[in-house]
Amino acid sequence: MSRLLTYAQALNEAVSLTMEVDPAVFIIGEGVDDPKGIFGSTSGLKEKFGDRASDMPLSENGMTGVIIGAALAGMRPVMTHQRIDFTLLALDQIVNHAAKRCYTSGGRQGVPITIRCIIGRGWGQGSQHSQSLHSFFAHIPGLKVVMPTTPYDAKGLLIASIEDNNPVVFIEHRWLYNINGQVPEGLYRVPIGEAKMVREGSDLTIAAVSYMTLEALRAADMLAEAGVSVEVVDVRTLRPLDDKPIINSARKTGRLLVADTGWKAAGFSAEIVARVVEELHGLLKCAPRRIALPDCPTPTTPALANNYYPRSVDLVAAVCDMLGMKPDRPFAQATTAVPLDLPDKLFTGPF
Amino acid sequence: MTSMPIDTTQARALYTKLVLIREVEELIAHAYAEQQMRCPTHLCVGQEAVPAAVGTALRPDDYIFGTYRGHGIYLAKGGSLRAMLAELYGKAAGVTRGKSGSMQLIAPEVGFLCASALVGGTIPIAVGGGLAAKMRGEDRVSVAVFGDAATEEGVFHEAMNFASLKKLPVVFVCENNFFAVYTHISARQCADNIYQRAAAYDMHGVRVDGNDIVAVYEAMREAVAVARNGGGPTLIEARTYRWREHCGPNWDNDLGYRSAEEAKNWMQQEPVKRFERFVTEARLLSADELRTIRERIVEEAAEALTFAKNSPFPDACELLTGVYAP
Ligand SMILES: Cc1ncc(C[n+]2csc(CCOP(=O)(O)OP(=O)(O)O)c2C)c(N)n1
Numbered sequence: 001m002s003r004l005l006t007y008a009q010a011l012n013e014a015v016s017l018t019m020e021v022d023p024a025v026f027i028i029g030e031g032v033d034d035p036k037g038i039f040g041s042t043s044g045l046k047e048k049f050g051d052r053a054s055d056m057p058l059s060e061n062g063m064t065g066v067i068i069g070a071a072l073a074g075m076r077p078v079m080t081h082q083r084i085d086f087t088l089l090a091l092d093q094i095v096n097h098a099a100k101r102c103y104t105s106g107g108r109q110g111v112p113i114t115i116r117c118i119i120g121r122g123w124g125q126g127s128q129h130s131q132s133l134h135s136f137f138a139h140i141p142g143l144k145v146v147m148p149t150t151p152y153d154a155k156g157l158l159i160a161s162i163e164d165n166n167p168v169v170f171i172e173h174r175w176l177y178n179i180n181g182q183v184p185e186g187l188y189r190v191p192i193g194e195a196k197m198v199r200e201g202s203d204l205t206i207a208a209v210s211y212m213t214l215e216a217l218r219a220a221d222m223l224a225e226a227g228v229s230v231e232v233v234d235v236r237t238l239r240p241l242d243d244k245p246i247i248n249s250a251r252k253t254g255r256l257l258v259a260d261t262g263w264k265a266a267g268f269s270a271e272i273v274a275r276v277v278e279e280l281h282g283l284l285k286c287a288p289r290r291i292a293l294p295d296c297p298t299p300t301t302p303a304l305a306n307n308y309y310p311r312s313v314d315l316v317a318a319v320c321d322m323l324g325m326k327p328d329r330p331f332a333q334a335t336t337a338v339p340l341d342l343p344d345k346l347f348t349g350p351f
Numbered sequence: 352m353t354s355m356p357i358d359t360t361q362a363r364a365l366y367t368k369l370v371l372i373r374e375v376e377e378l379i380a381h382a383y384a385e386q387q388m389r390c391p392t393h394l395c396v397g398q399e400a401v402p403a404a405v406g407t408a409l410r411p412d413d414y415i416f417g418t419y420r421g422h423g424i425y426l427a428k429g430g431s432l433r434a435m436l437a438e439l440y441g442k443a444a445g446v447t448r449g450k451s452g453s454m455q456l457i458a459p460e461v462g463f464l465c466a467s468a469l470v471g472g473t474i475p476i477a478v479g480g481g482l483a484a485k486m487r488g489e490d491r492v493s494v495a496v497f498g499d500a501a502t503e504e505g506v507f508h509e510a511m512n513f514a515s516l517k518k519l520p521v522v523f524v525c526e527n528n529f530f531a532v533y534t535h536i537s538a539r540q541c542a543d544n545i546y547q548r549a550a551a552y553d554m555h556g557v558r559v560d561g562n563d564i565v566a567v568y569e570a571m572r573e574a575v576a577v578a579r580n581g582g583g584p585t586l587i588e589a590r591t592y593r594w595r596e597h598c599g600p601n602w603d604n605d606l607g608y609r610s611a612e613e614a615k616n617w618m619q620q621e622p623v624k625r626f627e628r629f630v631t632e633a634r635l636l637s638a639d640e641l642r643t644i645r646e647r648i649v650e651e652a653a654e655a656l657t658f659a660k661n662s663p664f665p666d667a668c669e670l671l672t673g674v675y676a677p
Pocket residue numbers: 030058060082086089420468469470471497498499500501502528529530531532597
């Protein structure tokens with residue numbers, strides 16, 4: 001049986017189900033048991049599992065070491081961070097310790113931890129609360145990095161991450177929390193390391209990361225009206241990167257556009273372009289392009305943030321340009337009813 | 352006979368800052384509902400005595416470093432009210448031209464060098480301010496202001512050790528309001544003894560009633576004098592209480608993370624009225640004087656709000672400016 005769940009509910013269910021079947025699983029993080037329950041994604045876990053769902057001191061690095069130790073001693077911890085920016089305090093434990101343990105133990109040890117973290121956006125989150133730091137983690141051998149877009153993938157990938165014997169950085173996006181999708185009941189896995197074609201098309205491929213997949217699908221709808229057929233691939237796992245579906249799609253369409261939630265410079269979008277060009281050099285009909293963040297920190301004022309985040313209209317413009325099309329009518333953003341610093345009408349400040 | 356801890360000039364300075372912070376925070380709380388200040392905003396209503404006393408005990412050339420709950424120290428150190436409100440509205444006349452909003456205010460012209468939206472981040476940075484002063488042979492003092500949860504971060508301990516090791520002119524001021532968002536200190540720390548941690552780093556630690564502005568001022572004045580004279584750092588734990596929600600203008604005791612009873616008890620220890628009672632009973636300031644001070648502040652705050660609302664947004668081309676220093 002499947003039902004309509006939000007992304008937050010899907011995450012919640014994944015943790016709850018794995019905790020039910022495996023007593024080694026526990027969840028810890030700032031605010032896990034508080035009245036807001038990490039935007040709903042941990043609500044009710046404390047009531048159900050007692051101390052296995054717990055708050056923690058503001059000691060991100062130390063507590064990451066603690067879950068690494070617990071994992072080496074046989075537990076399967078999940079840690080949550082309300083903003084991915086807070087993982088920066090724990091980089092020593094994540095990168096120098098968790099990511100290295102397997103290799104430096106001669107393959108004898110694994111560190112089965114899942115670090116959930118949320119990319120913030122909107123309402124002036126600003127430079128220290130809205131960074132999209134996935135490229136950072138995707139650079140590190142020994143880590144796995146996943147970024148689910150849909151509620152279905154959120155649940156299936158989170159279960160797979162918790163069951164994985166390696167450190168997984170599980171990256172969520174705040175603007176996905178309220179979206180709905182069909183989610184089956186019970187345990188199921190979406191394998192780590194599989195990209196997914198989410199829309200079939202023939203003229204151009206958009207490979208998209210996390211929330212940008214939704215913008216890509218919106219762009220594809222707008223372009224379909226103009227007779228342009230766009231294929232969209234949701235990257236889903238950044239490390240290990242499953243480049244085959246992206247390369248195959250680009251081989252078919254001959255054109256690649258990458259849409260990323262992070263910065264363009266030295267960012268993950270460059271990795272995708274490189275993989276495709278390494279395989280398809282000479283077969284592409286035009287140079288690949290990237291739509292990603294401009295080269296500056298996130299400003300708080302909406303006057304500047306409105307131009308910071310690329311949207312579907314920017315993807316449409318890039319696609320038209322790549323196809324040598326002059327759009328015969330302006331593709332106006334349909335959603336002027338919602339201010340640009342909010343994901344939907346349900347959302348009001350300050351968060 | 353015990354001598355009066357403060358004189359009339361000090362009373363006036365303390366009261367002015369105390370009421371300035373209260374009135375401005377309340378003004379923001381009311382205006383926030385209009386949804387035009389589009390940035391996370393952490394008010395310090397209920398906690399004003401700490402920043403007001405800290406700011407009054409410092410010279411304009413002393414340094415201060417704070418947190419996202421930083422309106423209080425910004426104003427107490429002498430930052431421009433207009434520029435702060437304009438920043439909250441994301442305007443070009445804002446402190447950082449709309450780049451940083453409420454959480455990372457600065458006023459370098461009066462020594463407020465840095466604030467952070469990351470808990471604990473500015474504690475070691477403040478120690479660096481003290482190091483610079485000492486290296487240059489200046490008699491400036493550098494102050495770190497932070498919340499109780501920041502003492503759970505490793506950098507708090509690292510910073511205290513280094514400041515004490517080098518006898519740096521630093522004052523660590525912890526605003527202990529007992530909560531990190533919704534989590535009580537008893538669920539985060541093994542003991543309620545923040546000020547005692549100073550002893551482990553061979554420095555002086557004191558606990559004061561953070562709603563008693565005179566107590567905070569006295570502790571602060573002593574710590575500053577010691578630091579200025581080469582005596583090294585002090586840790587002050589000021590116990591106080593946040594009235595409104597962690598982030599935003601609303602009341603949230605209905606969420607159940609703390610009791611209405613507890614909040615009421617703290618509100619009865621309210622810092623502004625308490626100080627008014629003190630100064631009038633001690634005949635330091637008259638009720639008339641207090642009223643005049645408040646009226647002037649209310650007027651000034653209303654004028655600054657109008658200025659902020661009416662001033663222009665930064666130009667779109669500013670998005671990419673200021674990433675690097677020239
Ligand atoms: C390093 C880091 N971890 C977590 C957070 C999220 N966060 C923001 S404020 C806060 C509570 C901090 O409490 P405290 O230090 O006592 O200061 P208060 O907000 O009560 O003034 C938390 C958990 C953060 N901003 N930075």
